[in-house]
Amino acid sequence: MLIKLPRSKPLKSLSSKSTTMKQINTKRSPNCSSSSSVQSTPEIEKKYVHRVYDAIAPHFSSTRFAKWPKVSTFLHNLPSGSVVLDAGCGNGKYLGLNDECFFIGCDISAPLVQICKDKGHEVLVADAVNLPYRNGYGDAAISIAVLHHLSTEGRRRKAVEELVRVVKVGGHVLITVWAVEQEDGTLVDKWRPLSRKYLDEWIGPGSPRVRSVGSVSLESIPETEVSVGNKEVSGDEKDKQQEYFVPWHLPYHRAEVSGASVGAVENGLARKDDVKGAIVYDRYYHVFGEGELERLVSGMKNAVIVDQFYDKSNWCVILEKTS
Structure with missing residues (x-):
């Protein structure tokens, strides 16, 4: 039987050893991600991310069906009736995973979004650094294997800010990125x-x-x-x-x-x-080193880290929105 977590408490740790909750440093980076230039898509992303996924969408989708256990655990631990925003949903393999929640997905690739629509999911084309949702719209958000496709720290930070912006106070955000430290070197x-x-x-x-x-x-x-x-x-x-x-x-x-x-x-x-x-086709990646994802979210003034862990060659972090 699935145990639901009360909204007033942090999510159960997904790592083997729970990480103590700690306040994220409120000092902003000199490379402030609020600049409008951060939202302008660089050519490297247009050519080696957007165009590539548009070209390979059906084949990519056919290989993406296995759900990561810790992402599944995160989604199944959400309270019944939660609105979940999947930013960079790909072929939608996590959309609807918890049938007691309502999922909305978005992705920059129109062909991938069409694949999701054909499956009956609620999806739209959108950019991770400019999410089309009002402040505090969702109860939770996920960004699975997305941030490593953004080519500057400012854009990666802006994507994190957007994820926190669109969830309610007390809501949770799960972010995963590829690690430099691959299990298979x-x-x-x-x-x-x-x-x-x-x-x-x-x-x-x-x-x-x-x-x-x-x-x-x-x-x-x-x-x-x-x-x-x-x-x-x-x-x-x-x-x-x-x-x-x-x-x-x-x-x-x-x-x-x-x-x-x-x-x-x-x-x-x-x-x-x-x-x-x-x-x-070549896909652009900025792979993350140990501690880099935690440092990336250090500019957030309205979120705390409730868990951080390494899983399947990915660095992962869970944030809770505080204000």
Whole structure:
């Protein structure tokens, strides 16, 4: 029998050892995420996140069906009648998981949202850094494997602020992100680290998303000129690497491999791998190091951490809105 938690108490810890509740530091980062520029989608996300998921949506959905136990536990511990907002819902595998709650999902990918609609879910197209809900609309919110697709700390922080904004006081927010510390270290070897030149010129710490090189802005550089690969990243740099292109192999026999995929190959957004018989798309990831997710939420003045844990190569945190 499912035990419901009273709204006045924090969620039961999902980690093996419960983390003591602690107030998040209210000091704001100099790189304040309230800037309107934070809500402008960088080209790297448009090309290597949005366009990629639009292209692979049906195949991606066919591989996403297993529910993570700790996400399921979080959702099943919510009081009956809770409104749950899933920001970055993908193919909707968590929507409706607790049939005693009401779920609303959103995702930046219209094809993924359509897949959710076809399943009968309440969904809409929306950006994680600009959620289309009024303040305090939901009782809880989840962001599962989303923040690592945002290419600056300011945008990642803004996404967290949005999640807290749209839940009621006393509501809870679960966030998970990919970890640098993967359980299977061989997976990292299959990822394509962004070159130092690319990091310095496009993603540099605290830098604006557009920098001019002569008369040409980096936003105008085509995909084929983005430099990636192990050869340009030294051993020491690779140890510190957190910016990657993670490949997605779309088999030749898939219906999605059509004119659009051919065009993507011609434009440099994807490449052919005849050995594996697939079109390969690169997805942008900023993978999180230990403690980074906790530091990211340190600018929040109206939330506390009620749990934090590592699960299935992901860093995870649960927040409670306090005011």
